[in-house]
Amino acid sequence: MIEVQNKHIVVVGAARSGLAVASLLKRKGARVFVTDHSAIAENVKENLEQEQIPFEENGHTEKARGADLLAISPGVPTEAPLVQEYINAGKKVFSEIEIASWFNKGPIVAVTGSNGKTTVTNWLDHTWEKANREHITAGNIGHAFSDAVAQTTENTDALLEVSSFQLDHIDTFKPHVSLLLNVTADHLDRYKENFSNYAASKFRITENQTTNDWFIYNYDDPTITDYVNELQKKADAPRLLAFSNRQKPDESDGAFVRDQNIILKINQEEEVLMPISDVQLSGKHNLKNGLATALAARASEINNDVIRESLRTFEGVEHRLELVREANEVKYINDSKATNINAVWYALDSFNVPLTLILGGRDKGNDYSELVDQIRKKVHTIIAIGEAKPLIEEQLKTVVPHFKTAKNMNEAVRQAKKGAKRGEAVLLSPACSSFDMYDNYKHRGNEFKKAVNRL
Known part of the structure; x- marks a missing residue:
């Protein structure tokens, strides 16, 4: 400080x-x-x-x-x-979150990653509410840490969503529990188009952690596991908890899935937490988010009964695969927070019905071809909006039976209505930032919802 x-x-x-x-x-x-x-x-x-x-x-x-x-x-x-x-x-140049941490009195639980940060931070808030634990929820989530830090005491947990930009200029920022959900190409325009620079920024979340702290990480992400292999060589490395929805982490404590059950392994002892069918949020990515949330709660000494209740009752966040309405048996889904390719991939992976996909905004160096396999299987119409229209057209026009462009969200939604059949879904999942047309992703999502509710 x-x-x-x-x-x-x-x-x-x-x-x-x-x-x-x-x-x-x-x-x-x-x-x-x-x-x-x-x-x-x-x-x-x-x-x-x-x-x-x-x-x-x-x-x-x-x-x-x-x-x-x-x-x-x-x-x-x-x-x-x-x-x-x-x-x-x-x-010295410091980020806002670093400066706020100088005046924080209690433990910090900090969440970062390319995708899922907001969902997990909200899920933590939901869990802490269920546990009646004193806490604040702040950071990149929309409520600045500096505004909330005055409320902290030694018994207040600060649940923080932390972006790579905020981690770029930390010095003493030290979470008691840190979570790294995934690292995929995003914001490369801010990192000299270099993925390694971006990943290194994310890894800084563990920079000041010691053996008294916890690092919770995605065991299925090779970029992260390579980093963990190096981190373990440090004499004062934090204690590790791995999560995976695909495999049992080798020798590590953590959370994984076996026989359709969530298994927690703490101090090398395994226990069945609950069936995965009891988790309220659907989608493989949300199962991972739930595993990460459960581990953060355990590391913070919240008991399993509360964790089970939280995983059963958490309904997700606005602008993240949010069902706006069903009209003429077509579902309209607001995923405005999907501002990179990987987030759109996860969104598409969550559906098993034919889709109309609204893509576009301000491009961040995206390679839309990474979505081709998912699009071929599930999407019959793409409607491109915003500055990225020419790039999306160049890379995806031949991949779908129908490719259209729209000048604004209202036109995009009207076009989507014309082509969507009963039992299908219209998905806004832009893969781009919103700043060409809107103040932020929330503004974009709200405009989508207004357009849908006008149908």
């Missing part, structure tokens, strides 16, 4: 987490200045003025330079010129 009293700190990025960390630092006695290369929302400006925090927008002036350290929002790339100025000057 760095003493912030009377320190001159510049916060780059005035979205939700930027405002939250600026406010936190001001309360802790720092001299804070907020800068944003774009326009700052009116309500954010009002909040900054109320808290007497000076700011600038639409570019960085000299006022943004010369501070003692820099705090950056997840949306600000490391390669941004202002960030590089501080790094080249040998000054």
Whole structure:
């Protein structure tokens, strides 16, 4: 932890987490200045003025330079010129989640991965509620850690969704329990199109963990298991818990499936937790998410009865394979949170009915051909939207019987209705970010839901 009293700190990025960390630092006695290369929302400006925090927008002036350290929002790339100025000057650059952790009083349970982070973090919240355990739920999930950290005590667990961008600039951030769900190509535009750079960012979640801590990981992901093999060589490595829905992890404690039952293996002793048919959320990927959740609960000393109840009753999160409505016996599914290829692959894997798939948005360096096998089996119509339309058309037009484009979500949904037959489903699972047309994936999902409800 760095003493912030009377320190001159510049916060780059005035979205939700930027405002939250600026406010936190001001309360802790720092001299804070907020800068944003774009326009700052009116309500954010009002909040900054109320808290007497000076700011600038639409570019960085000299006022943004010369501070003692820099705090950056997840949306600000490391390669941004202002960030590089501080790094080249040998000054510290910290993420909002790192700074918030300095003022956290209880254990941290941190979830990262390319897909499933939001589902698992919400599932943890559901489990902790069932256990009547004192906790906060924050991070990349939509509620900044800096806004919630004041509520923590020694008995409060902080359940955090953590992105690679937030991990890029940690220093002392130390979860008691960390979870790494998977590592697949995503956000490569922020990592010089280099998958290894992106994976290394995810692995930083264990950076400060010791033998008193837990690392829960996906045993079926070769990128992660290669990392674990190296991690185990460290004298002070965290205790490991592996999860798999395909195989029993060799010699490791963890969770796996045998004879249609979830098996927990703790301290080398196996116990049957429950039948997989009792897990409320469908899909192989959600079974894995449930296994990870169960292990995090056990590592946090929550008993099996509570874990069973949580796995039986958790219904999932908005914008993640969310059934919007059924109209004329066609199901409309909102999976707006699927912002990369792997997430779409999992979504398609969850269906056994013919599909109309709405794809597109702002491309992140996607290789859509990775979806070809799933699409050939299940999708008869693709409707492409957003900036990625030409790329999707180039890679997938010949794969489906019907390929269409739409100018907006309303048109896409209307076209989907025309081609979908009874017993089928229309799936919005974009594989792209939303920023070409919408504020975020929630805005995109809500526009899809509005369009569906207008049918």
